[in-house]
Structures are given as C-alpha cells and as structure tokens.
Amino acid sequence: MSPMDFGAPNPDSWLHLAEIDSTNGEAMRRALAGEAGPLWVIADRQTSGRGRSSRSWVSSPGNLYASLLITTGAAIAKVGQLSLVAGVATIDAICKAGPLQAGHSLRLKWPNDILIGTAKAGGILVESSARGCKEGIAAVIGIGLNLASVPTELRRAATYLAAHGVTLSPREALGLLAREIDAWLKTWDEGAGFAAVREGWLERAGPVGEPLSVLANEGHIEGRFAGLDADGALIIADKDGCERRFTYGDVSLANASLTADVQEKDDSL
Numbered sequence: 473m474s475p476m477d478f479g480a481p482n483p484d485s486w487l488h489l490a491e492i493d494s495t496n497g498e499a500m501r502r503a504l505a506g507e508a509g510p511l512w513v514i515a516d517r518q519t520s521g522r523g524r525s526s527r528s529w530v531s532s533p534g535n536l537y538a539s540l541l542i543t544t545g546a547a548i549a550k551v552g553q554l555s556l557v558a559g560v561a562t563i564d565a566i567c568k569a570g571p572l573q574a575g576h577s578l579r580l581k582w583p584n585d586i587l588i589g590t591a592k593a594g595g596i597l598v599e600s601s602a603r604g605c606k607e608g609i610a611a612v613i614g615i616g617l618n619l620a621s622v623p624t625e626l627r628r629a630a631t632y633l634a635a636h637g638v639t640l641s642p643r644e645a646l647g648l649l650a651r652e653i654d655a656w657l658k659t660w661d662e663g664a665g666f667a668a669v670r671e672g673w674l675e676r677a678g679p680v681g682e683p684l685s686v687l688a689n690e691g692h693i694e695g696r697f698a699g700l701d702a703d704g705a706l707i708i709a710d711k712d713g714c715e716r717r718f719t720y721g722d723v724s725l726a727n728a729s730l731t732a733d734v735q736e737k738d739d740s741l
C-alpha cells in the first residue's frame with residue numbers, strides 16, 4: 473500500500489501536538505471553549521493519558537493517541553454507543569493495513585477493547601459533555617492503539633500491531649481510522665442506525681458462548697457471552713443460565729492466554 477492510500481483527515485480538522493496531557497482532555501477543553509468539531513487531536517506523547525475506569529494510559533512515542541471531537545444531536549443515552557462505533561471502525565482500519573482478519577485473531581472485547589488473540593492492542597475512551605440542548609452534546613472519542621510497542625511493566629496481556637505484521641506510523645493509522653470512523657458515524661446516524669453498528673460489532677467480536685467474567689458493581693460475575701441488547705449493553709448467561717445485562721463493567725476472557733507476546737502495564741488499562 474502506498475502512503476497515498478492511507479488518506480488523512482482534512483488538514484483544517486486535525487491538530488497534531490508533540491506532547492499533551494491527554495488528547496481527550498485537549499479535545500474536551502476545546503469543546504468547552506466553543507469548538508464544535510469535527511476535530512481530530514493527535515499527540516506524539518501523552519503525559520496523563522486516560523483509560524477507562526479512571527486508569528491511566530501510558531503513552532510513549534510511536535503509538536497512536538488520537539481523539540475525535542464531534543457535536544451530536546443524539547440523545548444522551550445513545551452517546552455511549554459511540555464507543556462501539558469506534559471499536560468497529562478501529563478494527564476495520566487495522567484490517568485495511570495488513571494481514572490481520574477481523575473476527576479471527578483481530579477482534580473486539582466489550583465494550584471496545586481491541587484484541588489480537590487474547591492480548592489487548594488498543595482501547596477506546598468516549599467522554600461527553602452536554603452544552604445545552606440547542607448546541608447538542610460534545611462527544612470526544614479517544615483511541616489509543618499500540619502500533620510499535622507496549623509498556624514494559626507487566627500485568628494483563630497486551631500486544632502491538634507491528635508484532636503481527638501491521639506496520640503503521642501514527643499518521644498513517646490516523647488516516648485509516650479517520651476514514652473508517654467517518655463511514656461508521658454516518659451508519660450510526662446519531663443512534664438511528666445503531667442496529668447496523670450492533671451487527672457490525674458482533675461480527676468483529678468473539679463467539680456467543682465464550683466464557684468470560686465481568687467485574688461490575690456487584691462483584692465478579694462469571695458466565696458466557698450471550699450477545700448485545702438493542703442498545704449495546706452486554707448480555708451474559710450466568711452459571712445458572714440466567715441472562716444478565718451490563719451497561720458498565722470490566723470484562724475478562726476466561727481463556728485469556730498466559731503466553732501473549734507482552735503484558736499490559738499495571739496502571740495502563
């Protein structure tokens with residue numbers, strides 16, 4: 473693939489920073505100052521990268537740290553769906569770049585972890601702010617993708633794209649991602665097209681029946697993956713066969729390999 477094939481966001485709609493605390497933070501500051509987007513904020517390095525559940529995202533140079541600010545007229549209850557929209561788009565962007573195939577080794581884990589095998593290669597953090605119903609909701613879709621490395625201190629399994637034959641610079645990855653997110657945001661259509669996003673997500677995720685556990689407010693729940701509901705919530709069949717629905721929680725695969733390439737840093741994800 474030639475560099476021209478990667479595409480890039482419109483130069484007026486992206487901001488490239490050498491270093492920032494968090495691209496999500498910068499995009500939200502701009503939203504609160506009146507910027508409506510769409511605007512991509514990309515940084516070579518983050519000093520306080522944010523992950524889900526108030527964890528930090530260790531962000532050394534060479535990987536992708538990017539956030540897309542949009543203003544949406546979707547109902548606030550639907551804004552969380554952007555996380556699934558971004559997950560599907562990220563899988564498609566990676567597929568465009570190399571040998572990995574969606575739904576095989578490259579896949580999604582609810583709500584939006586990007587896995588290769590059972591190791592995490594990327595994560596997504598959506599943050600939003602209602603700025604008044606006339607203006608719509610400012611939503612920041614933050615994506616971290618391990619392109620060239622993972623943090624070296626170990627906890628959970630993690631990996632990076634170059635280890636699997638997908639060699640991309642952050643700029644190339646952004647070009648691919650921007651194109652796929654644009655297409656999937658159109659499909660989502662402020663929530664009206666979520667059924668197609670849900671289908672797309674399921675096609676790029678692990679199989680129904682896969683054993684997993686969820687760490688939710690009520691503790692650890694073990695069961696089997698049973699799909700997504702019409703709004704994107706996770707459905708698990710617990711060990712008694714009862715279906716339980718989760719809108720929040722940390723999901724672990726019961727069959728996660730202990731021999732993944734590298735491991736995830738304790739405070740990164």
Ligand code: BTN
Binds near residue numbers: 539595
């Ligand atoms: C997760 O915990 O899996 C989500 C990680 C999201 C990290 C990305 S990196 C770019 C953007 N800026 C941030 O501070 N976080 C997100």
